[in-house]
Amino acid sequence: MPKKVNLIATSAMGLESVVAKEVKELGYEDVTVENGRVRYQTDVSGIPRSNLWLRTADRVRLVVGEFQATTFDELFEQTKALPWENFIPEDGSVPVIGKSVKSTLHSVPDCQSIVKKAIVERMKKMYGLASSRIQETGPMYRVEIALHKDIALLTIDTSGSGLHKRGYRTGQGEAPLKETLAAALVQLTNWKPDFPFVDPFCGSGTIPIEAALIGQNIAPGFNREFVSEEWDMIPYNLWEDAFNEAEEAANYDQPLDITGFDIDGRLIDIAKENAMEAGLGELITWKQMQVKDFRPQSANGYIVGNPPYGERMGDKEQVEQMYKDFGGIMKDCPSWSVYIITSHPNFEKLYGKEATKKRKLFNGFIKTDYYQYFGEHK
The missing domain is CATH 3.30.2130.30 (VC0802-like)
Structure with a gap:
């Protein structure tokens, strides 16, 4: 060895x-x-x-x-x-x-x-x-x-299936966000688990689920197997040690205020199943709701979302209206931080505000920007 x-x-x-x-x-x-x-x-x-x-x-x-x-x-x-x-x-x-x-x-x-x-x-x-x-x-x-x-x-290769395959996805929407990218979107914020966290375009729930895993410090690979578990060069006690370390590091008592909502009720049902499969049961609140009906109830929250980009024929006007509605709502919540990934070139204009910071990212093969609006914490 x-x-x-x-x-x-x-x-x-x-x-x-x-x-x-x-x-x-x-x-x-x-x-x-x-x-x-x-x-x-x-x-x-x-x-x-x-x-x-x-x-x-x-x-x-x-x-x-x-x-x-x-x-x-x-x-x-x-x-x-x-x-x-x-x-x-x-x-x-x-x-x-x-x-x-x-x-x-x-x-x-x-x-x-x-x-x-x-x-x-x-x-x-x-x-x-x-x-x-x-x-x-x-x-x-x-x-x-x-x-x-x-x-x-x-x-x-020591992994086997790609690391984005966490083992909790029972179903997904049409354009699922990779779990690895969802985790990165959360980690590129300065959210801490004691602040409210909302994904208003949650689809099959990937971003809220990754946020909950981060919030409770649960190892993302805890629920799956790896090809190198069978290798002679890695004594099995090293795998046992790693799984034990992950079990001890998890903070299952950490209270979380995480909400995912989406206009599509079918996706909310899938999100609930995925969260159960991830062992997060009742930790996340799921709701079927339109973005324009969202009203933050507390201060200092974080929004992380992957909204529709309006790239499909016929979707553009609806999506642009949604960005405008969303910007109007968040204007009245200056203590909230907002992080949105989209390929739409006019997002800032439609949202009504220039981002504090932007970062270029790829969602699969789609070139996107990650728009970051830092809240004025009270």
């Missing part, structure tokens, strides 16, 4: 600094932020802990090696020179995926098969296997070859 491992937490564009902050909060130093990923070094216990705790990362990858490769020979020989036997047992199942950006070796299928062949050659040699192939009957070690400007990065 290697003493130290190099990990990469992959990230949606624009969220790298949020992921890096989470990695540092787990106690890991030597953190490097790059486009779409955060690198750091830990001991092996960092694999269970990172998978359990990172709310905004897409997945956690284990770095096996990195080198320059402009020919298939270089790719083969340098892949073969890496210590695969430190990570993968002789019966490990080794599928290879790949991508290539701005690199001489641009045929991804060719790169994948060369990497696979090199790993098999290395394992046959190190394990003294006589046959031409390896068994691949054991746990999964999904290797990725990522080429960028002729630099080959070889990693093994």
Whole structure:
């Protein structure tokens, strides 16, 4: 078992600094932020802990090696020179995926098969296997070859399903927000669990559910499994320790004032089911309601929402009217902080106020702005 491992937490564009902050909060130093990923070094216990705790990362990858490769020979020989036997047992199942950006070796299928062949050659040699192939009957070690400007990065996925799959989604609306992005939207505010929190466009409930998990410090991966739980290189007691740490860190007694409402009653029913599945039962208040009927009842609250963007034919006027209504209501609530993600270019004009701060984010492939209005707390 290697003493130290190099990990990469992959990230949606624009969220790298949020992921890096989470990695540092787990106690890991030597953190490097790059486009779409955060690198750091830990001991092996960092694999269970990172998978359990990172709310905004897409997945956690284990770095096996990195080198320059402009020919298939270089790719083969340098892949073969890496210590695969430190990570993968002789019966490990080794599928290879790949991508290539701005690199001489641009045929991804060719790169994948060369990497696979090199790993098999290395394992046959190190394990003294006589046959031409390896068994691949054991746990999964999904290797990725990522080429960028002729630099080959070889990693093994430790997560399995993407980390946004928390295990609580029983149903969803038409354009569900990824759980990782929802968690980031909450973390980019300075909301604390003792303040009211409202999502007026809650859909199937993702933002309020992520806020409740954050509010009670519940590890987002607590309700699911990870592919690396089966790996020999991670003693199972390290997984047990990580789950125990998460159980002890959760503050189930923290009272929360979180409300999600939506105009669509069907989605509210789904949101309730999702919250139950997340173990949050009655912690969140759900209501079927239009935005124009919303009236904040207390001071110093936070609104975080992902409203319709008005991109579909026929929706534009309704959506623009909704933004105007919403801005009119919030004008009378200066102590409330409002955070809205939308791709609509005229949001500020329709809302009636310039944002305190804006941040560019991607919701899937849609380029959006995150409009942040800081409340004047009483």
